[in-house]
Amino acid sequence: AQSVTQLGSHVSVSEGALVLLRCNYSSSVPPYLFWYVQYPNQGLQLLLKYTTGATLVKGINGFEAEFKKSETSFHLTKPSAHMSDAAEYFCAVIYNAGNMLTFGGGTRLMVKP
Amino acid sequence: EAQVTQNPRYLITVTGKKLTVTCSQNMNHEYMSWYRQDPGLGLRQIYYSMNVEVTDKGDVPEGYKVSRKEKRNFPLILESPSPNQTSLYFCASSFLGEELGYTFGSGTRLTVV
Numbered sequence: 001a002q003s004v005t006q007l008g009s010h011v012s013v014s015e016g017a018l019v020l021l022r023c024n025y026s027s028s029v030p031p032y033l034f035w036y037v038q039y040p041n042q043g044l045q046l047l048l049k050y051t052t053g054a055t056l057v058k059g060i061n062g063f064e065a066e067f068k069k070s071e072t073s074f075h076l077t078k079p080s081a082h083m084s085d086a087a088e089y090f091c092a093v094i095y096n097a098g099n100m101l102t103f104g105g106g107t108r109l110m111v112k113p
Numbered sequence: 114e115a116q117v118t119q120n121p122r123y124l125i126t127v128t129g130k131k132l133t134v135t136c137s138q139n140m141n142h143e144y145m146s147w148y149r150q151d152p153g154l155g156l157r158q159i160y161y162s163m164n165v166e167v168t169d170k171g172d173v174p175e176g177y178k179v180s181r182k183e184k185r186n187f188p189l190i191l192e193s194p195s196p197n198q199t200s201l202y203f204c205a206s207s208f209l210g211e212e213l214g215y216t217f218g219s220g221t222r223l224t225v226v
Binding site: 102 | 154157161
């Protein structure tokens, strides 16, 4: 079955440090790729998405992600972490026609002062 | 305001007592879906609907029912809830067209005792 893997269920960084959250998908056909963020006691909010075109995608709150077909990856980065970035982040893909969104297991980002 | 509305936000119930979680969207989306979120497992799809009167099973449909009599509504029905259905549930909707991503509701936290 096609899947999405997020490496690291918990990631801790210091405020001001680089944020790197990893996501790999399993398909030879490039899917549509998404990152969602979930703040405590809230629903999911779309951070950014890749559909076609430029492989470096910029999203909200200073986040960006790069689609690398050769590595089947779509890692999320932010140059400088802020306390308000503490949340759970989900990578998700749509592999084919039918709209079904498949999620990774999520990564909880903690930001230390 | 474009949104997906779920009710209730919190629900505690007893084993075997039928319940319905409502979901309504005001964006004229064709596609609607239910997910459950459990720690370490990310979000898993329960059921989805491509349009009125068209529904299909997702990855974890056992113990759940849905209906889609109107385009805007997609209720989730638990005929005989069990403790393993204690979870956080999200409804989501989108236009048919994979690149657009989903809009999520705020979630329903269900506890079955």
